[in-house]
Amino acid sequence: xxxxxxxxxxxxxxxxxxxxxxxxxxxxxxxxxxxxxxxxxxxxxxxxxxxxxxxxxxxxxxxxxxxxxxxxxxxxxxxxxxxxxxxxxxxxxxxxxxxxxxxxxxxxxxxxxxxxxxxxxxxxxxxxxxxxxxxxxxxxxxxxxxxxxxxxxxxxxxxxxxxxxxxxxxxxxxxxxxxxxxxxxxxxxxxxxxxxxxxxxxxxxxxxxxxxxxxxxxxxxxxxxxxxxxxxxxxxxxxxxxxxxxxxxxxxxxxxxxxxxxxxxxxxxxxxxxxxxxxxxxxxxxxxxxxxxxxxxxxxxxxxxxxxxxxxxxxxxxxxxxxxxxxxxxxxxxxxxxxxxxxxxxxxxxxxxxxxxxxxxxxxxx
Ligand code: NAD
Ligand code: TYD
Numbered sequence: 001x002x003x004x005x006x007x008x009x010x011x012x013x014x015x016x017x018x019x020x021x022x023x024x025x026x027x028x029x030x031x032x033x034x035x036x037x038x039x040x041x042x043x044x045x046x047x048x049x050x051x052x053x054x055x056x057x058x059x060x061x062x063x064x065x066x067x068x069x070x071x072x073x074x075x076x077x078x079x080x081x082x083x084x085x086x087x088x089x090x091x092x093x094x095x096x097x098x099x100x101x102x103x104x105x106x107x108x109x110x111x112x113x114x115x116x117x118x119x120x121x122x123x124x125x126x127x128x129x130x131x132x133x134x135x136x137x138x139x140x141x142x143x144x145x146x147x148x149x150x151x152x153x154x155x156x157x158x159x160x161x162x163x164x165x166x167x168x169x170x171x172x173x174x175x176x177x178x179x180x181x182x183x184x185x186x187x188x189x190x191x192x193x194x195x196x197x198x199x200x201x202x203x204x205x206x207x208x209x210x211x212x213x214x215x216x217x218x219x220x221x222x223x224x225x226x227x228x229x230x231x232x233x234x235x236x237x238x239x240x241x242x243x244x245x246x247x248x249x250x251x252x253x254x255x256x257x258x259x260x261x262x263x264x265x266x267x268x269x270x271x272x273x274x275x276x277x278x279x280x281x282x283x284x285x286x287x288x289x290x291x292x293x294x295x296x297x298x299x300x301x302x303x304x305x306x307x308x309x310x311x312x313x314x315x316x317x318x319x320x321x322x323x324x325x326x327x328x329x330x331x332x333x334x335x336x337x338x339x340x341x342x343x344x345x346x347x348x349x350x351x352x353x354x355x356x357x358x359x360x361x362x363x364x365x366x
Contacts, residue, residue: 264313
């Protein structure tokens with residue numbers, strides 16, 4: 001048997017706990033896993049914050065091997081009960097407060113969920129882990145993290161690699177950095193089989209409409225201004241969310257405990273260029289737009305405080321050691337994403353709630 005429970009070509013069914021599985025990446029990952037590994041037991045733990053949406057998992061609710069638990073990752077007793085009852089051997093930890101702008105408005109929840117919540121999960125898994133060993137099973141704790149922990153790059157700096165020093169600049173990235181350090185320490189101190197992934201910006205289906213790409217798609221459809229921060233020259237590396245899911249699947253099955261893997265799309269794009277690409281796609285694909293061409297809606301607004309200038313990922317390690325590469329170009333991925341928002345108005349309309357409007361006012365009022 002390998003370190004991760006595979007016996008040659010015969011894959012042993014897993015019992016996986018997916019935290020944050022009702023959020024954007026988590027729900028894409030739950031679909032990915034359920035589609036591929038029908039014999040696995042899949043338990044989702046999610047607090048259903050503003051970012052969590054049970055509708056993302058509606059198609060799976062009736063499955064025999066699926067269970068949804070509404071709860072908080074800071075609730076140790078609940079986690080202990082789930083690990084024991086469900087005999088969990090694999091944890092895929094997505095649950096987090098994930099939006100930089102919200103972390104600037106109110107960092108408390110970020111420290112609570114991202115640091116204390118991750119600590120609580122690690123402690124619970126440390127307590128549970130010996131029962132797996134007694135049963136002759138291996139375990140994995142996958143800690144899903146972000147490239148933002150590495151800070152900001154200058155135009156000519158080399159991309160982030162796994163040995164780039166951490167230099168987080170926002171309360172969000174600082175809290176994720178803290179959780180990464182805990183996950184790392186639990187491997188080195190307690191030999192818990194933790195693996196960390198640091199990924200670039202994701203986009204795709206089920207993306208909550210306050211992040212750049214879904215916000216722009218929806219504002220174009222509604223004929224509302226497209227708020228671009230600062231000079232629009234900030235650069236992000238974009239990865240289609242389904243490629244991220246395949247990377248995490250690869251890491252769970254083939255990754256080495258105690259290691260970190262950077263995951264990226266090889267797609268560095270300036271924000272203003274990305275927004276222009278979305279405008280062109282919408283002009284081409286949407287039959288009835290209130291404002292045409294959509295680029296007329298682009299509005300430069302006050303910059304985000306501490307706005308990181310550039311992120312870029314060197315994904316050589318996951319490619320050479322585990323054989324993973326992204327399969328979707330940013331042009332293809334954006335086209336699919338625009339199509340998805342065009343055909344899923346019933347998903348995103350209800351999310352533009354009073355709470356959403358209040359948040360929008362706070363961030364964009366100036
Ligand atoms: P998201 O905000 O869309 O979803 C987070 C989910 O976690 C929600 O369903 C929410 O209800 C749940 N949650 C929040 N606090 C919780 C708590 N205390 N207990 C239980 N559940 C809780 O986030 P996302 O964009 O899907 O990101 C998922 C993970 O991936 C995060 O850890 C994030 O740091 C990381 N990540 C995100 C990106 C990105 O581009 N979105 C890139 C790299 C890494
Ligand atoms: P975002 O989707 O919030 O992801 P992150 O901050 O984690 O990279 O933002 C992506 C980029 O888009 C970032 O440089 C900030 C910028 N941005 C805007 O210009 N306008 C907006 O309204 C938003 C939400 C983001």
